[in-house]
Amino acid sequence: MDSLYLLFQNDKDVRELVEIPLKDRVKLIGVSRYTDFDNGDKPAFNGAYPFLQDSNFGAIFGKLMQLCDATFSDPQQREAFKSLVKENLSEWYNKETGYTFKMTEQLVKSK
Structure with missing residues (x-):
């Protein structure tokens, strides 16, 4: 089950x-x-x-990266902006999913 x-x-x-x-x-x-x-x-x-499942997050992440590519014509500005968005999204997602995973692991081990 x-x-x-x-x-x-x-x-x-x-x-x-x-x-x-x-x-x-x-x-x-x-x-x-x-x-x-x-x-x-x-x-x-x-x-x-x-x-927000991994597959859904990946699709949203990819679309946001495409938007970042379309935002700036200057390659240096585009890459700087894309890097900031990627870093912040990844940090948020890893923090939220990591904490949930650790709590779940502890619960399963305690059974």
């Missing part, structure tokens, strides 16, 4: 990981968040969070 590991951060900046067993193999698309109210009001929609 597959599992989905949901990493979240609470209001005290503590990150927690929750395991959700999946009955079948599924293609993960995203998560929607709703808030339940104590006064009996209907739950309120708080946002949608699409899953």
Whole structure:
């Protein structure tokens, strides 16, 4: 059986990981968040969070690099801008996925 590991951060900046067993193999698309109210009001929609899979990130990354190529006619400016975009995107992606992966590894090892 597959599992989905949901990493979240609470209001005290503590990150927690929750395991959700999946009955079948599924293609993960995203998560929607709703808030339940104590006064009996209907739950309120708080946002949608699409899953950014490696293959999707690669496609977006490639398109952004094409945009960078089309932004400047001067080769030196173009390469400098492209380098900045590439560095910042890679840093963000590696930080986010790396932290999630480490938390998941720890959870799986603790079982």
